[in-house]
Amino acid sequence: MGVIRKLPAMAERIPGGGIVLTSIEAILHQGQAKSLWYLLFGTACCAIELMCTGASRYDFDRLGMIFRPTPRQADLIIVAGTITKKMAPRLRRLYDQMAEPRYVIAMGGCTIKGGPFYYDSYAVEKGIDHIVPVDVYIPGCPPRPESLLEGCIHLQERIKKQKLSDWADGRK
Amino acid sequence: MTREELTQHIIGKFGGRVIHLEAGKYDPLFEIKAEDIVDICRQLKEDPYLSFDYLANLGGVDTTEHFEVVYNLASVFKKLRVDLKVILPYDRAEIDSVIEVWPSANWYERELWELYGINVRNHPNLTRFLLPDDWDQGYPMRKDWDAPDFIRMPER
Numbered sequence: 001m002g003v004i005r006k007l008p009a010m011a012e013r014i015p016g017g018g019i020v021l022t023s024i025e026a027i028l029h030q031g032q033a034k035s036l037w038y039l040l041f042g043t044a045c046c047a048i049e050l051m052c053t054g055a056s057r058y059d060f061d062r063l064g065m066i067f068r069p070t071p072r073q074a075d076l077i078i079v080a081g082t083i084t085k086k087m088a089p090r091l092r093r094l095y096d097q098m099a100e101p102r103y104v105i106a107m108g109g110c111t112i113k114g115g116p117f118y119y120d121s122y123a124v125e126k127g128i129d130h131i132v133p134v135d136v137y138i139p140g141c142p143p144r145p146e147s148l149l150e151g152c153i154h155l156q157e158r159i160k161k162q163k164l165s166d167w168a169d170g171r172k
Numbered sequence: 173m174t175r176e177e178l179t180q181h182i183i184g185k186f187g188g189r190v191i192h193l194e195a196g197k198y199d200p201l202f203e204i205k206a207e208d209i210v211d212i213c214r215q216l217k218e219d220p221y222l223s224f225d226y227l228a229n230l231g232g233v234d235t236t237e238h239f240e241v242v243y244n245l246a247s248v249f250k251k252l253r254v255d256l257k258v259i260l261p262y263d264r265a266e267i268d269s270v271i272e273v274w275p276s277a278n279w280y281e282r283e284l285w286e287l288y289g290i291n292v293r294n295h296p297n298l299t300r301f302l303l304p305d306d307w308d309q310g311y312p313m314r315k316d317w318d319a320p321d322f323i324r325m326p327e328r
Contacts, residue, residue: 086304119325122312123303126321 025164032075032101033156034064039074039094044081046108046142053145063152071097076155077132080142082110082117083125095132103159105151106134109141116141173221175200178252181221186212199244199253206258206267209243213273216245216254223247224254227270230280232288234315239265239290260290269295287313 042050054060054067068074071094083091095104106128109115114126128134135158138151173181179200183192189212191203204212216224224245233240243256258267269292270277281292282301289311292298300307309319318324 086302089304119323122309122317122319122322126323 025162028164029160029162033159036063036065036076036103036152036156036159037068037074038065038076038078038105039071039098040067040069041077041091041094042080043083043087044108044110046080046110049142049145049148050078050080050107053148058145058149060149060152063149063156065152071095072099074098075101076103076105078105078107078148079111079128079132080107082115083128083131084123085125086123088125088128088131091128092131101159103135103155104128104132105136105138105155107138107140107148107151108143109139112137112139173250173252178222178254182216182254185215185219193257199255201255201257203257203259206260209256209258210268210270210273212256213243213245213270217273221250222252223250224252225249227274227276227280228253230270230277230284232284232290232313234288234313236315238262239288241267241284241290243270265290266293267291268293271295287311289314 040047040050042048052058060066065076071077075098077095077098079091095102106112110117110124111128111134114121114124117124118126125131136151136155138147140147143151179192182190182200182202189204189208193201193203195201213224216222224247226246226248227243228246229242229244231242231244233242239260239262241258241260243258244253245256246253260267265288267290269281271281271294278295278297279301281295282298284290285292285295285298286301286303303312310317312319
């Protein structure tokens, strides 16, 4: 695990420079963490911040995060915006269509607990964790791009700390 | 045509069938009877001095005493606006469709039926519109509506 994180330094030191020692677990999870392709799921104003984060100023690509328009190619779904009760089955369906391993980021107050529509709304789902399991919550209304980036980095750290045995036990 | 001229024209045209309400802040507001709605709307549309050819909005109100259905009409060519209001008691929440006058009323009236439970007669397609397809929790825009996960705003 430690070797691959210090890859540039190690590669310098190994004579000849052509061999790196690591474990399957480390290289697999490093690869997963550094290529989190996310499914666009912007339903409200959080999607504007998501777009801003994806554009050149904040540059999501440098984390290896590239948006995908189809759930078949996505590892991560960033739920950006209010989820209404009518939208909830669609979200669940998209989540089910994603291949494992799959992760969910709840972006903004609406996805965490209904946001400004917590009171007096017959239409809004009070938190998407009623529908899909959420890995990282990012509060804000909407969160700034820095918050989103930090949330994604937290998720990457979590992925790197995974064990292969987690999957065997069905813990994820 | 100014606002006063428009008001006088409509009062002169319909007489006792319309009641002019002073509450209209921007546009003239008239209360009419539920059974007159299609006839008055058609005459407002076909009058050459008014030609209300555009139904800008159609909405419902629950005042906790009765329902109101509000029609916001606009005339694109004559640059006029007028509001009509129909009061419906809770036990007879029924109104005639104005689709034959303005076809755009179709979706508004479906919404009215779905969210307030006001039955719209002669509507060609009175089916579930905005709410989820399996919705069975009543009419959510009514003031006395409640549901298990509905959290009312606290009283101030």
